[in-house]
Ligand SMILES: Nc1ncnc2c1ncn2[C@@H]1O[C@H](COP(=O)(O)OP(=O)(O)OP(=O)(O)O)[C@@H](O)[C@H]1O
């Protein structure tokens with residue numbers, strides 16, 4: 530069946546010039562495969578620098594000019610080329626960006642939330658919706674005429690959130706929508722995201738907050754050093770026995786209620802020749818040092834680990 534969004538074998542590298550003329554390509558996303566259905570919330574969890582925002586930006590077609598991209602992204606079965614990305618952006622596919630720098634500093638916030646309209650009628654309709662949504666997040670009428678520099682950090686986040694929701698997208702990409710928000714607004718954001726799901730929308734929810742992912746998502750994808758290492762159901766993530774990858778288990782063990790057991794080491798910054806988790810892995814095999822496991826389907830769970838590749842080969 531056609532998925533709402535399919536990302537197949539996406540790799541992203543950046544060309545940089547080190548010390549003047551030495552050209553250097555650094556790979557930041559490797560062979561990434563993920564999909565989202567209608568009425569589905571897929572959360573992406575991973576530490577800082579693991580490539581989460583770049584995935585969002587590549588779907589929207591807003592990667593920086595020095596990026597090199599391979600692989601394929603499809604939306605409703607159609608290849609998303611740059612032209613189609615630009616056509617759908619802000620309409621069918623909306624982004625709640627991670628950074629408030631995405632706000633236009635020279636435009637009143639209500640006008641940027643409403644966005645481009647084909648005529649006055651559409652503008653008036655969207656104005657009503659804008660007011661409703663701003664109200665829901667506690668942004669009263671006096672906020673409408675403010676410019677971004679006049680907003681506090683929390684207000685700016687609420688404006689970004691409202692802007693994406695006014696667009697009424699079929700696919701919402703929410704890149705860290707909750708940090709800095711008060712408890713009530715976090716709950717409201719979660720409610721709004723769930724509500725979109727009830728209306729057949731698909732949501733890619735990028736977050737550092739494991740509990741937000743567990744409460745909201747149907748499936749959770751774990752990123753590590755530019756690789757997807759596991760995609761499992763949120764239900765399975767509630768019990769570490771049902772989590773396959775040692776890094777995913779460690780992430781869940783690091784939660785306060787599980788005793789803050791912290792993971793060893795940091796993710797590698799440079800490209801590695803083998804499994805990116807090799808250095809820290811408690812169950813590593815010799816071959817993991819110089820070979821990269823593939824993302825495979827193990828009993829319905831997508832996992833990138835030789836232990837499960839071997840288990841699949843044996844069965
Ligand atoms: N324009 C760029 N040129 C070179 N490297 C870049 C560029 N943009 C991002 N990167 C690198 O790509 C990697 C992934 O970045 P990304 O912003 O996707 O991380 P992230 O998972 O969203 O992190 P965070 O949780 O901090 O938001 C980082 O190591 C970052 O330094």
Ligand SMILES: [Mg+2]
Pocket residue numbers: 581582583627704
């Ligand atoms: Mg990010």
